[in-house]
Amino acid sequence: MRDGAGAHAGAPSGALLTERAPAKVNLALHVLGRRPDGYHALSSLVAFAGVADRLALAPGPELSLEVSGPTATAAGPDADNLVLRAARHLASLHAGLRAGAFALVKRLPVAAGLGGGSSDAAAALRLLARANGLTADHPAVLQAARLTGADVPVCLAPRLRMMEGAGETVGPPLALPPLFAVLANPRAPVETPGVFAALGLDRGASFAPGAGTFSAPVVPPAAADRGDFVKALAALRNDLEPPAVAVAPVIADVLAALRATPACLLARMSGSGATCFALYPDRHAAARAAGALVRDRPQWWIEPTMLR
16 A cells, blocks of 8 residues: 655665564563553563564655565454554654655464564664664654554664563563573464453452462562572563463464473463463574474474574
8 A cells, every 4th residue: 555655864765674673572571550540550671572573665755555474364354464553653753754665474363462563663663763864762662663563673783681560660681690591472363452351350450470469570580690680580471371361272282392392491482372481491492392393293383593
């Protein structure tokens, strides 16, 4: 589809700009409660993977989007894509914004707990900022991210950091030792609203994950050593994992398969699922685990990667 857009000084027309849109991985996600406005209050430690979608922009007078790639069909109609939504929000906030033709290569699974659409939208905002001579932290860019979706602000600068509230509060980058991981998704889309509904929290209620103890905010591990970091991470959790398993029982199979791989240090679900991750002591162990999973579960989406 195409929309009109105003001209603005920036990259020359036809000069192709590209950005990666990496997978977002929730290393830990605590639900603190449900706010009176209906949104859930979250505390999450978010990292980003080496595996990514890729977005290109040819700056020009009109806004358009073409989607291709292995998971393009599952991404739904182009007109509903968060890339276009982000661009329109930024255009409404910054007069004379120059848009252009976006081309998205979709590699990440959809409705997978990896924030793929949000990362695509954040990449679109970075590209538009470059094309229009704006900084990535320009107020209009930040506001467009907030308006586009809850996970978009944390994806604007994809580095390990805390995400709080409904996603609107993003902390500074944090130090992270190299984490070698395998991502596994059973190709079963899981819609986030259904998982939160299964959590069963009323408006204004605090969340008690067990034994009457109310959930506390995530405290990021401060360890620079990978082993100590993973041990500290193991004391945290993803509160959406039990309701997600109730909605999509195959998630339990994914977790069991990851935990059964040799040298697995920790396995946990990301976001609202169904993608799960496992951590390993080195890249070779992660590669071996991914290879074994591909042989045993050829129908799954499986990627060895590094988190940062």
